[in-house]
Amino acid sequence: MAKREDHYYRLAKRESFRSRAAYKLQEIDRKFRVIGETDNVLEFGASPGGWTQYVLSVTSGTVLSVDVSPMAPLEHVHFLKGDVMSPELPKKIESMMGSLGLKEFDCIISDAMVHTSGDRSRDHSSSYLLDTRIMEISLYLLKKGGNTVIKQFQGDLTKGFVDTWGKYFSSTRVTTPAASRKHSSEIYVVFSGKL
Ligand SMILES: C[S@@+](CC[C@H](N)C(=O)[O-])C[C@H]1O[C@@H](n2cnc3c(N)ncnc32)[C@H](O)[C@@H]1O
Structure with a gap:
């Protein structure tokens, strides 16, 4: 058996999820109730x-998914091909929101990450920079009371990241889902109830 074909990989195949990552969001959502059943959701990365399919299974709201890489279409999902680090991205998202009749999102989630290099320090820096930009965009587009989930490859800057952005929310939790790979340094920060 190939090394990557673990329990969650096989489960994802069986349940027709496009990736095993779907189980990470499922666990986070079941634990912290992040996505409401009519929420309009913005997703980065x-x-x-896989996450998108999970989101579709819990909300009847509008789903806008962003990635720098292409994504095969999913029914009821609006996809925007764009780079989080591009200064043009917020305008593109707003323009799409306009055509979808949306003013804000109820929930914003991110599993975005560049290819990991295996160098923990470098992966942490890339993840931190990406996440900082995602939080800047999210704070502006998330409604009061809204929730955010964001992946980070943890390191020296993680505590500062959690403290800085946590000030804008009523609660902050850090979690590692069972589906995260054993030796991975990834964590998910759950910011609930935007102030
Ligand atoms: C771990 S994968 C996401 C898996 C996805 N959540 C799923 O369940 O199928 C990380 C994604 O982040 C995207 N990404 C990396 N850097 C990005 C950037 N600067 N802007 C937008 N997306 C980015 C990658 O293209 C990749 O598709």
Whole structure:
């Protein structure tokens, strides 16, 4: 058996999820109730779409998924190909929101990450920079009371990240889902109830 074909990989195949990552969001959502059943959701780092499929299974709201890589279409999902680090991205998202009749999102989630290098310190820095930009965009587009989930490869800057952005929310939790790979340094920060 190939090394990557673990329990969650096989489960994802069986349940037709595009990626095993879907189980990370499922666990986070079941534990922290992040996505409401009519929430309009914005998602960063969506491709290939496992998280998106999970989101579709819990909300009847509008789903806007963003990724720098292409994503095969999913019914009821609006996809925007764009780079989080591009200064043009917020305008593109707003323009799409306009055509979808949306003013804000109820929930914003991110599983975005550049290819990991294996160097923990470098992966942490890339993840921190990406996440900082995602939080800047999210704070502006998230409604009062809204929730955010964001992945980070943890390191020296993680505590500062959690403290800085946590000030804008009524509660902050840090979690590692069972589906995260054993030796991975990834964590998920759950910011609930935007103030
Ligand atoms: C771990 S994958 C996401 C898996 C996805 N959540 C799923 O369940 O199928 C990380 C994604 O982040 C995307 N990504 C990396 N850097 C990005 C950037 N600067 N802007 C937008 N997306 C980015 C990658 O293209 C990749 O598709």
